[in-house]
Amino acid sequence: MRSEAFGRLSEVSQYQWGLVTSRQAMSQEVRRWELHRLVSDGALEAVGFGVYRLAGAPAAEHLAVRIAWLQLAPGKAAEDREVSEGVLSHRSAAVLYGVGDFEPEPHEFTVPVRRRTRRDDVSLHTANLADTEVDWLDQLPVTRPPRLVRDLLADRHDGEHISQVIADLLDRRLATRAQLSRAMAPYAAAYGLSGESGAVLLNHLMASATGRTS
Secondary structure: OHHHHHHHHHHHHOOOOOEEEHHHHHHOOOOHHHHHHHHHOOOEEEEEOOEEEEOOOOOOOOHHHHHHHHHHOOOOOHHHOOHHHOEEOHHHHHHHHOOOOOOOOOEEEEEOOOOOOOOOOEEEEEOOOOHHHEEEEOOEEEEOHHHHHHHHHHOOOOHHHHHHHHHHHHHOOOOOHHHHHHHHHHHOHHHOOOOOOHHHHHHHHHHHHHOOOO
16 A cells, blocks of 8 residues: 555656655545555655655756745646746846856745735745746746846846846846847846836946946
């Protein structure tokens, strides 16, 4: 019985980094007491509220944010999820792309409808993201670079942090200056620049951080 339960969990977890939620387990007819027994036996490790990791599963990069993402829609398999069920955004998107120097926490997601979370290390933003603003990276939905920069500007992060993100995106060719300029245009006035020129704001942020003009 125990091996059958573990086998069903293994099938679910193989597409989501060795992780499985308690709701997914119940959908596979694995009862709660069986989960507890598997944890006691060392076959499962509880890694978050309602989330378990199978023993021996390879350690996935960015494991903490993957766990937080699974918790947003715990009853749905990772491979079947849609943008409406949560997208990594803001600082979390920067961390996933490996740009800037933000800390990995708090985990930030954008959802289409306002909702709450019990986790102190998770921040939920509300917005309707277009398909063109979202990509999938390492099997996780993430806002694309222009939207990432736009979100950071809207949250009024300091220019030094944003300029580092911009520089890294350009250096790694994850976005073009034209793409970033268009995304930045509405925020030029908020940063004390006349008009709505995204190119001017981009150059201003880069120059203020590097001490050189573009």
